[in-house]
Amino acid sequence: MDFDTWEPVYTAILTDFGYGRAGDERARDRLGALLSDSETYRPANLALGSKAVAIAGAGPSLERGADRAADADVVLAASTAADRLRAVGVAVDCMVTDLDKNPETAREFTESETPVLVHAHGDNVPAVEDHVPTYDPAFVVPTTQAAPTDTVHNFGGFTDGDRAAFFADHFGADSLRFVGWDFDDPDVNPEKRRKLQWAERLLHWLELRRGERFGVLDGRRDSITPVVSPR
Numbered sequence: 001m002d003f004d005t006w007e008p009v010y011t012a013i014l015t016d017f018g019y020g021r022a023g024d025e026r027a028r029d030r031l032g033a034l035l036s037d038s039e040t041y042r043p044a045n046l047a048l049g050s051k052a053v054a055i056a057g058a059g060p061s062l063e064r065g066a067d068r069a070a071d072a073d074v075v076l077a078a079s080t081a082a083d084r085l086r087a088v089g090v091a092v093d094c095m096v097t098d099l100d101k102n103p104e105t106a107r108e109f110t111e112s113e114t115p116v117l118v119h120a121h122g123d124n125v126p127a128v129e130d131h132v133p134t135y136d137p138a139f140v141v142p143t144t145q146a147a148p149t150d151t152v153h154n155f156g157g158f159t160d161g162d163r164a165a166f167f168a169d170h171f172g173a174d175s176l177r178f179v180g181w182d183f184d185d186p187d188v189n190p191e192k193r194r195k196l197q198w199a200e201r202l203l204h205w206l207e208l209r210r211g212e213r214f215g216v217l218d219g220r221r222d223s224i225t226p227v228v229s230p231r
Ligand SMILES: Nc1ncnc2c1ncn2[C@@H]1O[C@H](COP(=O)(O)OP(=O)(O)OP(=O)(O)O)[C@@H](O)[C@H]1O
Pocket: 056, 057, 058, 059, 060, 078, 079, 080, 081, 098, 099, 100, 101, 158, 159, 160, 161, 162, 180, 181, 182, 183, 185, 188, 195, 196, 199
């Protein structure tokens, strides 16, 4: 997805959560600066083109869906889904994170030459500063939700999980399958619930753009408010 397409949706997210664009831009630039002396990972090397890609979220159903993830060609794991899949023996090909829960896992991934999409936003600059310098930059893909720069990418998406889906789409995945996605999880706090509502809306937008039907949205579409300016 290009930024022109993403921007109206990004603006709506900023308004809804009361985030500032300037904070996201400062975070983006800080992440870029921390990596400025390094060659970062080229996402095309993951070869997602024409692949069946599993997008693992960290909902309670993740372990039940582990076999479906393992059967995919490529597994992208959001945040703590990476640890949980590893724990049940499913290899993760790429982790997507804003570093707010398991930054040590992201370090282990880069050390073992598995790429990590590291997302900078207005509320995680201390985590970015603490952890990114400890990672092998050759396996970091720096991302932003604000306008991209020459070195910090924006493939679309908001939460770790839906950003993984937009990433797979951007690099030509043939099909997406979702495991560990529980939009009605009663055990999430109100902020997380609102973030999951946005994730659901964004996945709905993505499936329309792709002409695909994501099974995870079956039975839910009628109650999803479309995002602004779907194109
Ligand atoms: N019930 C759920 N609880 C948590 N995450 C879920 C759930 N269903 C889907 N997800 C997806 O899994 C991702 C990883 O969740 P986790 O709680 O490990 O990370 P997080 O770092 O808090 O995520 P984020 O910062 O994006 O909110 C979320 O970003 C979301 O996209």
